[in-house]
Amino acid sequence: MNRQDLRKIVEEVVKNYIEDILLVPVGVSNRHIHLKQEDLETLFGKGYQLTRYKDLKQPGEFAAQETLEVKTQKGSLKRVRILGPIRNHTQVELSLTDGYTLGINPPIRESGNIQHSSSVTLVGPKGEVILPKGAIAAYRHIHMPEDIAQKHGLTNGQIVQVETTGPRALIFKDVMLRVSDKYALEMHIDVDEANAANLKNGDRVRIREILPPIQKTK
Incomplete structure (x- = not known):
């Protein structure tokens, strides 16, 4: 085998390896509100x-111009963005740090x-x-x-580990696939998680390992 043939084989192996790596862009989700029409x-x-402010990466979803105050007896958060479109129920998505500000302990849940x-x-x-x-x-x-899921042998509801790079590289366990x-390909994490891994919108992370399903919170 001559050097040129060997080089072609190496290039093909590298190409296939790169194609098999699933890199996922990150979307950092700040505190926000979903509203049903009655509450709106x-x-x-x-x-x-709602007045559309800008489109989000997920098809049909957008950030609205409108904001609200979220408050409790112990604290408040001003100008919390509403996301559209209108949903069947009202839901507020916060970070755990936001929970400290409000004096509550929001459970970690699927939307x-x-x-x-x-x-x-x-x-x-x-x-x-x-x-x-x-x-x-x-x-x-x-x-x-x-x-993309079929190409990589992945299915809805699977739990995976995700690996980040950089000076604060870490592994996120228990990441659910939807x-x-x-959908457009995107990993959603909140501000606390993004800060811990030094991630910003558009950074790419790698699915590292597929895990057994976890017990869902009732």
């Missing part, structure tokens, strides 16, 4: 519609699982909404299109 109208007025979660009050220009439940710290997760053709 209580806070802003009858028939009110939509608000049973037995923390209570907060939302304050808008036209009224207030008291949420007996609804404040959570979002479970870190990866949105993934079906074709697989759908409605």
Whole structure:
């Protein structure tokens, strides 16, 4: 085998190795609010519609111009961004550090699982909404299109480990995969997690290991 043939083989092996590595862009999720229409109208007025500020990476989702105060008896957070579109229930997603500010302990949950979660009050220009439940710290997760998941042998609901690089490199355990053709590839973490790993929007991380499913919080 001559040197040229050997070089071609090495280049092919490297190419295949690189293609098999699944690098996932990071989306750092700051505190935000999802509203149902009834609560939106209580806070802003009858028939009110959200004003689009900028599109988010996930198709159809956007950051609205509107913000709210999130408060408890022990503290408050001003100008918390509302994300659209309107949902079937109202939910507030916070970091654990935000929880310290508010004097609450938001449970770490998948989006939509608000049973037995923390209570907060939302304050808008036209009224207030008291949420007996609804404040959570979002479970870190990866949105993934079906074709990418199939290529790498991954399925919806699987738990993976994710490895970061850089001066604060670490491994995120218990990262849930959400697989759908409605999604764009992106890993969502909150500000606390991003700061711990020195990550910012657009940085790329690598899926390191697939783990058995974890017990979901009831």
